[in-house]
Amino acid sequence: MAVLQFFPPSSPIVSARLHPVVLFNICDCYVRRPDQADRVIGTLLGSVSDGVVEIKNSYAVPHNESADQVALDVEYHRNMYMSHLKVNPKEVLVGWFSTGFGVSGGSSLIHDFYVKELKDSVKDLKDAQNSVPPLHLTVDTGFRNGEASIKAYVSVNLSLGDRPLAAQFQEIPLDLRMIEAERVGFDILKTTVVDKLPNDLEGMEASMERLYALIDDIYKYVDDVVEGRAAPDNDIGRFLADTLALVPKISPAAFDKVFNDRIQDNLALVYLSSLIRAQLGIAEKLNTAAQIL
Amino acid sequence: MANTMARSFLQAVSSSEEIAPPLRVVQMEGLAVLKIIKHCNEFSPALVTGQLLGLDVGSVLEVTNCFPFPIREEDEEIEADGANYQLEMMRCLREVNVDNNTIGWYQSTLLGSFQTVELIETFMNYQENIRRCVCIIYDPSRSSQGALALKALKLTDSFMDLHRKNNFTGEKLREKKLSWVDIFEEIPIKISNSALISAFMTELEPESPVAQCDYDRLKLSTAPYMERNLEFLIDCMEDLSSEQNKFQYYYRSLSRQQAQQQAWLQKRRVENMARKAAGEEPLPEEDPSNSIFKPIPEPSHLDSYLITNQTSNYCNQINGVAGQNFSRLYLMKALHEN
Numbered sequence: 001m002a003v004l005q006f007f008p009p010s011s012p013i014v015s016a017r018l019h020p021v022v023l024f025n026i027c028d029c030y031v032r033r034p035d036q037a038d039r040v041i042g043t044l045l046g047s048v049s050d051g052v053v054e055i056k057n058s059y060a061v062p063h064n065e066s067a068d069q070v071a072l073d074v075e076y077h078r079n080m081y082m083s084h085l086k087v088n089p090k091e092v093l094v095g096w097f098s099t100g101f102g103v104s105g106g107s108s109l110i111h112d113f114y115v116k117e118l119k120d121s122v123k124d125l126k127d128a129q130n131s132v133p134p135l136h137l138t139v140d141t142g143f144r145n146g147e148a149s150i151k152a153y154v155s156v157n158l159s160l161g162d163r164p165l166a167a168q169f170q171e172i173p174l175d176l177r178m179i180e181a182e183r184v185g186f187d188i189l190k191t192t193v194v195d196k197l198p199n200d201l202e203g204m205e206a207s208m209e210r211l212y213a214l215i216d217d218i219y220k221y222v223d224d225v226v227e228g229r230a231a232p233d234n235d236i237g238r239f240l241a242d243t244l245a246l247v248p249k250i251s252p253a254a255f256d257k258v259f260n261d262r263i264q265d266n267l268a269l270v271y272l273s274s275l276i277r278a279q280l281g282i283a284e285k286l287n288t289a290a291q292i293l
Numbered sequence: 294m295a296n297t298m299a300r301s302f303l304q305a306v307s308s309s310e311e312i313a314p315p316l317r318v319v320q321m322e323g324l325a326v327l328k329i330i331k332h333c334n335e336f337s338p339a340l341v342t343g344q345l346l347g348l349d350v351g352s353v354l355e356v357t358n359c360f361p362f363p364i365r366e367e368d369e370e371i372e373a374d375g376a377n378y379q380l381e382m383m384r385c386l387r388e389v390n391v392d393n394n395t396i397g398w399y400q401s402t403l404l405g406s407f408q409t410v411e412l413i414e415t416f417m418n419y420q421e422n423i424r425r426c427v428c429i430i431y432d433p434s435r436s437s438q439g440a441l442a443l444k445a446l447k448l449t450d451s452f453m454d455l456h457r458k459n460n461f462t463g464e465k466l467r468e469k470k471l472s473w474v475d476i477f478e479e480i481p482i483k484i485s486n487s488a489l490i491s492a493f494m495t496e497l498e499p500e501s502p503v504a505q506c507d508y509d510r511l512k513l514s515t516a517p518y519m520e521r522n523l524e525f526l527i528d529c530m531e532d533l534s535s536e537q538n539k540f541q542y543y544y545r546s547l548s549r550q551q552a553q554q555q556a557w558l559q560k561r562r563v564e565n566m567a568r569k570a571a572g573e574e575p576l577p578e579e580d581p582s583n584s585i586f587k588p589i590p591e592p593s594h595l596d597s598y599l600i601t602n603q604t605s606n607y608c609n610q611i612n613g614v615a616g617q618n619f620s621r622l623y624l625m626k627a628l629h630e631n
Contacts, residue, residue, distance in 0.1 A: 019331070020327060021324075021327045021328055021331050023490075023493060024323055024324040024327055024490055025324060025328075027487065027489045027490040027493060028322070028324050028358070028487065028490070029389060030489065031487050031489055032389065032390040032391065033390070034390065056331070057331075059385075059389075060389045061389075062388055062389060073388075076385060076388060079381060079385060080385050083378055083381055083382055083385070086363040086378060087332075087361045087362070087363045087364075088335065088361075141489060176497060178497065201613070201616060201617070201620075203440050203510055204510055204617050204620055207507040207510040207511055208511075208620070208624065210507055211507070211511070247628060247629065250629075255626075255629055259622060259625070259626055262618070262622055263619070263622060266615040266618045266619060266622075267615075269519065269523075269611055269615050270611070270612060270615050272611075273526075273607075273608035273609075273611045273612055273615075274608075276526070276530070276604060276608055277605060277608055280473075280533075280601050280604060280605060283533065283537060283597075283601070284472060284473060284601065286537075286540075287537070287540050287594065287597060
């Protein structure tokens with residue numbers, strides 16, 4: 001056999017999913033790195049299920065790097081790992097990250113260290129998934145190719161017959177799970193300064209405006225197609241028809257009734273809350289009124 | 294960073310303080326916001342807390358990082374563990390150049406029921422060591438409605454003075470003109486991001502013009518959220534009415550005691566007149582040993598103030614959601630007509 005895997009994983013890693021917190025943390029560590037260091041190295045924490053690794057948390061580990069050797073602060077790594085486990089015992093070691101483009105020579109040494117760490121840590125936790133190899137994540141903070149490249153690798157040992165030759169880092173598909181970032185709102189996270197967090201009604205307004213813009217676009221597109229200005233696309237047409245069909249078909253009378261009921265419910269709630277506020281004002285005046293005896 | 298740490302420590306120790314500009318804005322980094330959200334969401338509905346780290350610069354309090362606290366069991370031995378954990382984390386973060394300065398703590402809440410006596414006590418504890426501290430409250434249930442429910446709270450100075458003297462009688466409160474709105478002060482939050490991360494986010498933003506937060510905001514079914522809010526509101530009103538009863542009872546017993554005192558005084562005066570007529574020593578007009586002269590303690594207003602705060606918070610939330618409901622319903626109506 002020309003290629004042997006190092007230890008046969010029971011559930012081979014197929015892909016990885018990255019949470020935005022990890023990305024933010026890595027960038028922050030990079031910005032705060034000590035002046036003489038070129039790149040930042042750290043540990044990744046998360047969970048594995050069905051061959052998909054979810055990377056949920058991370059922390060940087062101080063290290064020293066010179067031309068031919070790399071020294072990692074093992075004590076620090078273990079202390080932080082213990083501390084993080086106290087908060088969330090389900091987030092276990094899944095790999096390590098480094099900034100900078102591509103995989104360098106020193107990386108394989110660090111990777112071996114993490115393989116050993118993973119096996120050690122798993123022995124402590126008596127975990128069943130004990131044959132999942134660690135993941136290596138690179139985040140290109142230098143934007144070498146003019147774009148943000150975040151890649152995940154799994155190490156595969158190449159050997160000829162019985163002699164180990166080299167370790168090859170194979171790239172695995174990475175999925176950037178931006179749902180939490182979307183929840184917070186990309187405009188908040190994109191710019192360098194946001195002056196005020198939008199409150200309920202402002203956010204509502206923004207969403208409605210976006211919806212309005214979308215409906216406008218669709219309108220224009222349909223007009224163009226009908227007048228022959230744009231080529232009709234069957235898929236889009238079918239999608240639009242499906243979407244419109246989702247609006248429930250209620251007779252106007254029934255809809256009005258439902259609508260009015262809901263409006264009245266909400267008005268009752270607003271009335272109730274104003275009443276309570278008036279009550280609060282009175283109660284306070286009564287309680288602290290001067291007693292003339 | 295060592296300077297800031299040394300300076301705030303020194304200021305806590307020395308008695309001469311420089312007049313600090315009042316806190317106007319809390320500036321949070323995107324990283325801290327995301328970490329808080331992640332921690333609170335993971336453990337919801339349990340309530341969790343964590344520590345905030347950052348810098349105190351003029352009238353801005355910058356939060357640059359945070360770390361979560363492990364869920365503490367009610368056990369005495371684990372108290373020391375908690376302190377150890379905190380020291381360990383601070384030391385480790387110092388090594389990677391993270392600001393090592395504690396400037397407050399964050400906690401998650403359930404539908405806004407966070408105004409408790411424990412919060413005030415924690416504030417007082419922190420205030421002894423740190424000159425300026427802030428508490429960030431995150432509400433995961435409201436965030437599922439599409440808004441980012443992050444609030445920065447601080448106790449007002451006048452309230453802190455009163456609390457130190459532990460005196461919450463009616464006259465003191467009237468003197469300081471302190472009403473229930475003056476206990477907590479909400480500070481606006483600004484969010485800042487480093488240039489690197491904003492470059493990344495701009496690059497990685499998905500192409501679609503509609504994001505998850507829009508989906509959340511345009512959801513029509515807010516009934517479960519409103520129902521829970523109303524339930525909490527009703528509970529609060531019950532608490533408030535029991536507090537009211539306490540005050541009424543106090544006032545009634547106070548006036549009854551006054552009447553008793555007057556009656557006793559009258560009797561004494563009559564007796565004294567009789568004695569003077571008989572040529573004996575008049576008895577004193579006061580008798581501290583008599584129980585009707587014992588002053589009745591006035592119940593503390595603190596609890597009722599806190600409950601009032603909570604109630605008004607619920608009212609505000611209901612108003613907000615009802616407003617959103619109106620807009621959504623009218624949107625539906627317009628769609629339906631088309």
